[in-house]
Amino acid sequence: MKLIDTHCHLTLEHFDNEREELIKELSEKFEFLFEVGIDLKSSKKTIELSKKVKNIYCSVGIHPTETENLKHDDYDEIEKLIENKKVIAIGEIGLDFHWDTDKKDQYIGFEKQLYIANKNNIPIIMHIRDAYTEAIDFLKTHNIPEMGGVVHCYSSDRKNAKKFLDMGLYLGFDGPITYPKNQELREVLKYTPIDKILPETDSPFLPPVPYRGKRNNPLYIQYVYEKISEIKQIDIEPLKEILFLNAKKLFKV
Numbered sequence: 001m002k003l004i005d006t007h008c009h010l011t012l013e014h015f016d017n018e019r020e021e022l023i024k025e026l027s028e029k030f031e032f033l034f035e036v037g038i039d040l041k042s043s044k045k046t047i048e049l050s051k052k053v054k055n056i057y058c059s060v061g062i063h064p065t066e067t068e069n070l071k072h073d074d075y076d077e078i079e080k081l082i083e084n085k086k087v088i089a090i091g092e093i094g095l096d097f098h099w100d101t102d103k104k105d106q107y108i109g110f111e112k113q114l115y116i117a118n119k120n121n122i123p124i125i126m127h128i129r130d131a132y133t134e135a136i137d138f139l140k141t142h143n144i145p146e147m148g149g150v151v152h153c154y155s156s157d158r159k160n161a162k163k164f165l166d167m168g169l170y171l172g173f174d175g176p177i178t179y180p181k182n183q184e185l186r187e188v189l190k191y192t193p194i195d196k197i198l199p200e201t202d203s204p205f206l207p208p209v210p211y212r213g214k215r216n217n218p219l220y221i222q223y224v225y226e227k228i229s230e231i232k233q234i235d236i237e238p239l240k241e242i243l244f245l246n247a248k249k250l251f252k253v
């Protein structure tokens, strides 16, 4: 076995029609999966799901596009949720300038949740989109949790990848590494040391080839493993073992 998915959203409504059957199949096929929170409500749902399914762990956090008009109390509540045993990280947190979400609120959310991660000694799952330079500058002037973290669904260039790797962070790779036009991203994957790579689907989003345009699901992680195997020239079975150990090491599962 040893198959893992370190980033999915099975509690979103996209799976309402077949969640139970799918989760049954996933718990037979996967060593573990990480269900990732995007706001307070979904973070509570990730915990509920992780309590029900033995090999599902979860993160709690406020996604950068969900930070508008939040109050102190909301972040306090996120901090309280960490006490649950199945919570393995704070996330997803970060900066996303692709959408119109107020930038000041995004910075406040990022800062508050970095602080929570440091204080509670827990790793972070970062979401960064169209804000790589800004996120790097921000991390340079703030404490990165000693426990480390991952830049989920990495989508920038090699130069920025080096900066995150130099900070001791992991890079998550998803379906986009299979898209024909993403040659630059495959170069980043090639460059990234194998012990700093995490496999993700971000289900229901970002389906790999050959499922583009469809709803993604963690079973399709097979295509992410195949692409990593091809690029890193490591057979699937040993690759599964390596990536499993990477996730165990970072998230202390």
Ligand SMILES: [Zn+2]
Pocket (backbone or CB within 6 Å): 007, 009, 036, 092, 202
């Ligand atoms: Zn996500």
